[in-house]
Amino acid sequence: MSANLLLSVENLTVRLPSRHGTVRAVERVSFAIEKGKTLALVGESGCGKSMLCRALAGILPGGAQLPGAWRMTFDGRNLARLSPKELTRLRGNEIGIVLQNPLASLNPVHTIGRQVSEPMLYHLGIAASEAKRRTVELLQAVGIPQAEPRMKCYPHQLSGGMRQRVAIAIALSCDPKLLIADEPTTALDVTVQAEILDLLGRLQRDRGMSILLVSHDLALVAGRAHHTAVMYAGRIVEEAPTPELFAGMRMPYTRALLEALPRIDAPVLGPLPAIVGQPPNLAAPIVGCAFAPRCAYARDLCREQEPSLLEAALLPRLDQAEPEAGVATGFESLPKPEPPRPPTLDPGSPFHHRYACWFPVGEEMP
Template sequence: MNIADPLLSLRDLKSYLRTPRGLVRAVDGVTLDLAAGRTLGLVGESGCGKSVLARSILGLLPDAILQKAGGEIRFGGRDLRRSTEAELRKVRGREIAMIFQDPMTSLNPVLKVGPQIEQALRLHLGLRRTEARERAVDLLDQVGIPAARQRAVSYPHELSGGMRQRVMIAIALACDPKLLIADEPTTALDVTVQAQILDLLQEQQARRGMALILITHNLGVVAGMADEVAVMYAGRIVEHGPTAALLADPRMPYTAALLRSAPRLSDPPHTRLEAITGRPPVLVDPPAGCRFAPRCARSREDCRREPPEIEEAGTGRRFACWHPLELAHA
């Protein structure tokens, strides 16, 4: 692998899912590069395909659901879309790890938390039992679990939500992955615990130099943590660029609408948020042109005719729009 190669490269990624309502184009042509050690914030309304994109990268969509898979997922010189399940198992957890929103559904309820970390260490790194046990305690300590040795013999239900999420992070970090995908890692937690967990993620990322894809609805979190932001709408990335520039100067009207719908600390009290009118399209039969056109105040006839491709717009920015917003702060 060339040193300048990105860690992760998605090329025209498509994941179409089988549902009772028909074929859902949950991810529909995503092209994206992520360099080692970088943090990408992935944002967009509910149902726009963020989680399906994350699961696609890890090969976590069962064949029974994934009816049509297209494109490439290049990671460390391999195309994960063409890897066998056995090859993927070596990558999952070992090189790419994922944290889900709800730790209760991803932790094994009948296994103590220490042994759950040990499992990962023994499976992927081939550590022996005593070595794995020590390493598990060390990891629990690193993720800020007090009295880690005693805690290692607790069951998940004996821990608070925040502690369980810390255990999930310990499992994810166990094998020193090059890429961590965190899918709304803190939505189930209260605000102070959220902040602690995000601090922990940031600290561990800096220490390990791993790349992070952070999926969140919280644009404040994105502003504070992400080097770059990708905005997804209806299965596609509609805007992508360095965080500060993208937040200050969105080009694609959907990004602007998303920003207007989010609370900002700088807003005076009682500022009304503008909800985005309408709903995202149903991905069984998406609109022919730009998928945001039916909800977009700037849309014209051409928008409804042909979908805009996502194109480079200089200074590391890309967007997909026929009638983009002007740069206000350039």
């Protein structure tokens, strides 16, 4: 593992039991996060983002399984080999997590002061007086005015934005190396969303931590993440450095996510943009590309064979592949293409443009 990598995930799969069968919540996911950088994980609700976060933090629901030959390496340590006690020490101490709904994640019968100080007392073993001092500093750092008297408040006495700031303070209480922020701006108005994201950016610069920023909104993460991964039906279908992703989206689902955002120049009375169709049922087997039933570019091959996630510089066009003997591909009449351009990047890097699509957007369609 590179010395500059904080977290490396390889071939992670999460299975969940349900009344309708086994849910394939996360399917063979691989990615990495550099030290001091932000990775944005983007996708529709229900695509597996939150379950992936829970797997990273070691807080999966009962009955969840991690089949296959997976590997998670955090700061040089293989998490699969750690004991439950070692994982507990890691979680909350070196890995902090902010869940989607702060009102649900905060304890309604404990003051916010107690909830912020509790991880420090457990993980750091400091005195109560020192924990109180650090709690006041943390609440001030996350932008809560009158921090000391606010320590006596209960979650229901705070606004949604203030509760989210408290949740961030709890996650940061032990100065983690990685902050997992699962939809940290859910149910907040636009102004408060910007304040929370600006806060995370400032805290990252001050503390040098890495952030996994989860969102369903591509525009929200556009200027705030160094690297972006797009998730669909439990799979990562495209990932790239954020500027490169927005400059040249290849996966049709990524393009559809962007086009589904409301535009200020759109007709006032026109319909809101949307992605046609419904996401697949993750409790049922998926054949071919999971996005094919909703994709305007889909061909027979897309419905029959799942594309692999490969580097853009290494991924050949379908019309550049040699057909099997005696098999009609439908591309025989096309002019012979140029040889694939050689890769300009090192193969296998977790920080290059990769996408899983037989007919990438931006390439000439046959």
